[in-house]
Amino acid sequence: MESNLITRIFPTYEALSQAAADLVAEALLLKPTLVFCLPSGSTPLGMFQELAERHQRGEVDFFQSTFIGLDEWVGMGPEDEGSCRAYLDRDFLRPVGFRDDQIVYFNAQVPDLPAECERINRALALLDGLDLIVLGVGMNGHLALNEPGTSFDAAAHLSTLHETTIQTGQKYFKEPTTLTQGVTLGLRTILEARQAVLLASGAAKAPVVQRLLAGTVSEAFPASVLHLHPHAQLLLDDEAAALVEK
Incomplete structure (x- = not known):
């Protein structure tokens, strides 16, 4: 393929x-009414800082x-310090x-929650979809909270979290927190974005990147959907690219 x-x-x-940050800035320059989505988490922090400095x-x-939200832990809101929205508010928005x-x-x-996902789908449709989506990748290959096994045809939906995601998610909370489900933009939403960018940094992501670049496209590995995207980029630092054939 x-x-x-x-x-x-x-x-x-x-x-x-x-x-x-350059990709976001260039997209914004070309279209000031840009409809876009950026992830929360640790990987995009440098991008957020760079964009904030350019804004200043x-x-x-x-x-x-x-700005379109990518995902959120079920039960969490902006006032919860570990929520995706709280991180985005503080670090970017x-x-x-x-x-x-x-x-x-x-x-x-x-x-x-299914009705809430439909609200997001309708809002996106009215905006004519995403111009740009930037993503991180999970240790099990998830994109946003699209866990392994999610249909490539899924729009925004309620997701049951895998154990690896639950464990990783704890780092965003000061106290042990029960995480079981999330709401997320779907893989179809990502495919329909006019431009998609995946960021991966650090040695821990090297095996995930290696699997992605092996090229097998499967719903068992959600990140592989990007091979089907007509305008997708994978941005890596040297550590994340350690297992990539140079």
């Missing part, structure tokens, strides 16, 4: 973060753009001046 996935390897995490210097302006009316985000605390 021929893949359109472009792989770019950078010598340091800082260089990777600058390149990721007046080099990027998010005033007309729309507030530092670059987003207003609430520019943000479309899951409410993972409502009783009817």
Whole structure:
């Protein structure tokens, strides 16, 4: 199978973060009304910092753009210190001046979560989908909270978390926290984005990257859906690329 996935390897995490920020800034310059999605977590922190610094210097302006939330732990809201929204508010959305009316985000605390996912799907449809999505990758190959076995045709949906995701998720909370489900944009949503970018950094991600670049496309490994995307890039630092054939 021929893949359109472009792989770019950078010598340091800082260089990777600058390149990721460049992609967001370039997309915003081309379309000030950009509809885009960025992940929470540790990998994008350098990108967020770079974008915040550019915003302070007046080099990027998010005033007309729309931010779409990627995922959230069920039961968590912006006031919960380990929630995805809390991280994004602190690390990106507030530092670059987003207003609430520019943000479309899951409410993972409502009783009817499937209806909430449909609300997100409708909002995306009205916005004509995502122009850009930036993602991280989980140790089991998950994208957002699309766990292994998720259909490539899934839109926003309620996801049952795998044990590896539950364990990894604990690092975002000061106290042990029960995590069982998440709400997430789906793999079809990712495929339909006009541009997709996957970031991976650090030696721990090297086996995941190696499996991705082996090229087998399977719902058992959600990240492999990016091989089917017409405009996708994989950005790696040297450590994450350690097992990649040079």
